[in-house]
Amino acid sequence: MSSIKIETVVKQKNRMGECPTWEERENSLVYVDINSQKVCRWNSVTNEVQCASVDARVGSVALRKCGGYVIALGRKFAFLNWEDQVVTDISEVEQDKPNNRFNDGKVDPRGSFFAGTMAEETAPGVRARQQGALYTLFPDCGVVKQLEKVDISNGLDWSLDHRTFFYIDSLAYAVQAFDYDVRTGMIDCCSCRPVYKLEKEEAMPDGMCIDREGKLWVACIDGGRVIRIDPEAGKRIQTVKMPASRITSCCFGGKDYSEMYVTSAYDGLDRDALAKEPQAGEIFKITGLGVKGIPQNYFTG
Numbered sequence: 001m002s003s004i005k006i007e008t009v010v011k012q013k014n015r016m017g018e019c020p021t022w023e024e025r026e027n028s029l030v031y032v033d034i035n036s037q038k039v040c041r042w043n044s045v046t047n048e049v050q051c052a053s054v055d056a057r058v059g060s061v062a063l064r065k066c067g068g069y070v071i072a073l074g075r076k077f078a079f080l081n082w083e084d085q086v087v088t089d090i091s092e093v094e095q096d097k098p099n100n101r102f103n104d105g106k107v108d109p110r111g112s113f114f115a116g117t118m119a120e121e122t123a124p125g126v127r128a129r130q131q132g133a134l135y136t137l138f139p140d141c142g143v144v145k146q147l148e149k150v151d152i153s154n155g156l157d158w159s160l161d162h163r164t165f166f167y168i169d170s171l172a173y174a175v176q177a178f179d180y181d182v183r184t185g186m187i188d189c190c191s192c193r194p195v196y197k198l199e200k201e202e203a204m205p206d207g208m209c210i211d212r213e214g215k216l217w218v219a220c221i222d223g224g225r226v227i228r229i230d231p232e233a234g235k236r237i238q239t240v241k242m243p244a245s246r247i248t249s250c251c252f253g254g255k256d257y258s259e260m261y262v263t264s265a266y267d268g269l270d271r272d273a274l275a276k277e278p279q280a281g282e283i284f285k286i287t288g289l290g291v292k293g294i295p296q297n298y299f300t301g
Contacts (some may be wrong), residue, residue, distance in 0.1 A: 004288040010042050012049055013281030017263035019060040021296055022253025029253060029261050032058045052085040060105030060115050065298035072102035072115035077137045091143045093135055100131055104154045104207055109162045111300030112185045113137040116153020139301035146187050155208025168205045173198045196229045207249025212292045219247045226250050244280045252293020260286040
């Protein structure tokens, strides 16, 4: 295995950096800062960061085939036109749960956008349980609820053969798998099975992505690491320790998808912790992993 190198690519600190997504057509990394209510784009050629402010906490962003992005903000699905930064609402969910918001999301192999919700904390460490759900925005802009009674809907991806949906509900401290039907875009909620239970030092699972060998990479928030999991064996096979504790998500990118981009957060750290973690909230690039990722799917609506 080649030597692993970790470097900062975005020094502009994020309160809650999340959902990194490589946009090949722009040679750029798109991501969100949830708590700053921003969608941002870092150009790997010019090193420039551009941000679009939105009117609610934005949990996730994905690429739209016709240009621009589909986003999940507040309790709404919306389109974001990058050129004029105009947001166009599509649909709202959970109008009976004003304390909920969307969190992580990703486009499936057939071009639909999956994103899940969670209850916000009402006090530090206090939140209503099982208030979230997982939804799919189809290309015709119809919305379907796939799962319910979720705590913190988080990382998600699909197996290389498109038959399995991998999913993280963070408070389960585990990666789970479901049967997935690529013809319909539906998951079988009765097929839930465990893939990997996190160890104590790995803390809580957050974002997730898959590599070209079918292995899963999971960001461990408060665990300061990204771990690689073999979903067939149900075992951790690699750990990459990061220079910040609040590691939130990861994706592959770069010209041949051999680079991994990792987001982090500084919200949730007190003054003493921040003094010990000067890189908290930065975005990192890992090279030398010896494995490549696959391109992101585009929302086709």
